[in-house]
Amino acid sequence: MSKLILNRRRFMGTAAATTGLLASPVYLRRAHAQGGEVNIWTYTNFIPDDFREQFQDETGIKVNVRLVDDQGKQFNLLAAEAPNPTVDILTVAGHRFLQFIDSELLAPLDTDRLTNWGTINPIYSESDWSTINGSKWGAPILSGMEVLAYNTEMVDKSETTSWEPFFSDKYAGQTAYVLQDMMSIVMLMKGYDGNMVEYLNDPEEAARIVAEARDFLIEKKPLARKYYDGGSEVQQMFINQDITMACAWNGPIAALMAEGFPVGMTIPKEGSYGFVYTYNIANNAPNMDNAYTFLNAVLASPEVGAAMTRASGFISTFKGADEYLSEAERAATSFPEEELAGMRFFRSEANELKYGLVDPAVEAIKAA
Structure with missing residues (x-):
């Protein structure tokens, strides 16, 4: 057996099997070109390179990514910048929401601005952890x-x-x-x-x-x-x-x-x-409109969810994402609906x- 790469964010499957998955940017063409930038704090491989490039080409919005590796460090950095953060979108685990919410570091998510919200499997988006004080606080993207x-x-x-x-x-x-x-x-x-x-x-x-x-x-x-x-x-x-x-x-x-x-x-x-990683909008985000444009593009297609799973090794929260994975990738990163219902x-x-x-x-x- 070849040497194992013991990193749960390891590359799942082969590049050859996935080349061109996002070759057609049709799903982004509904995003109106608007220019500017969006600043994102997230983990390694959480934004597939192909998706990022296509989003920038189609919208004119530059995606600036700052990699994070720890929820506590991210909290401390955001708290230090409050009330005027440099970040628009950050990546918070659902069970850490309260710490960020109580410190007024996150903005409630306006799901009415996310026409593609229905792409998310309701097992994740409508679970008991996802609504606090009557509001949604993040868009579920990946799960462990x-x-x-x-x-x-x-x-x-x-x-x-x-x-x-x-x-x-x-x-x-x-x-x-x-x-x-x-x-x-x-x-x-x-x-x-x-x-x-x-x-x-x-x-x-x-x-x-x-x-x-x-x-x-x-x-x-x-x-x-x-x-x-x-x-x-x-x-x-x-x-x-x-x-x-x-x-x-x-x-x-x-x-x-x-x-x-x-x-x-x-x-x-x-x-x-289990836990869920979510994309969240920072309170007083400097590029709020661009942040919603980015989130809506991420949620536009289960193909994006599959690409995120393939790049990160985590389980996609998107309905139908498994249809764009190989048999081996599905076995390693997806579960039947009846099993997920018990999560x-x-x-x-x-x-x-x-x-x-x-x-x-x-x-x-x-x-x-």
Whole structure:
């Protein structure tokens, strides 16, 4: 096997398979040429080069990109520039919205100005995390999620529709997971809100639920091969056949799939948790009209969503984007609608309550 590139933003698929995907800029011709510029803070490969070039050609708007690599750094930079930022569009993860909103760094998104808003799968655009104080605050573009990953040569796909086999004696010593991540999933399995938002006004109930999840994982501790910490570690365990199943972020598993390793991933019927990257408009953005023109162009076609997935390795939030991916790319970066319906997204409203309970519980499990 060739050396793995252990970066969840790795190039998915081959350039040869995608050359010319955005060769025809027809979908941009509805954007009126207006000139000027738009300033964007985003991650590496989140704006496909072909799309950027075509957008500039068709609209006359120069796209200035500043790469970011950390949500906290981006927040600090924007806060330092407030109330007159140099940026128009930035890239915020949905579960970090509150920090930016409470500091008045984001402008509410006027979806009436986005005629292509319907391109986004409502699983992402209409989920509970996406509306705060009655407003939308970002356009979902890419998603990452915790999945049940499995060796396709050792585990029958029928045993991956639920989290139950994962905790069965049949796979004793063959599973691995990040403890803190699994705490949220176990709460979800048991019918509770793993984000703890429902229990903000009932800390006793929150404590009881966390204790129930803790006790479950202590009981199941002998079945686990390892509690791991990072994506490269779980990849290596699959490669060495130390494990047959894992709870993992989709990125490292997609990288294995792209390398041809016999591994698959699914979202079990009880559900799982994930996050969404969004394009957001800065409060007092200096080029507000151009920012909306850019967002509307991004949302104009599922082809753009496919190009963003191919470039970044994350899952597109656009309806129909998978139709523009190869079979291998679809397997690594898309899920059936019925599985996506079970997704829950991380929220931040109850983080202080949640991690005040979960962090000690994790330590108790490790010590048990």
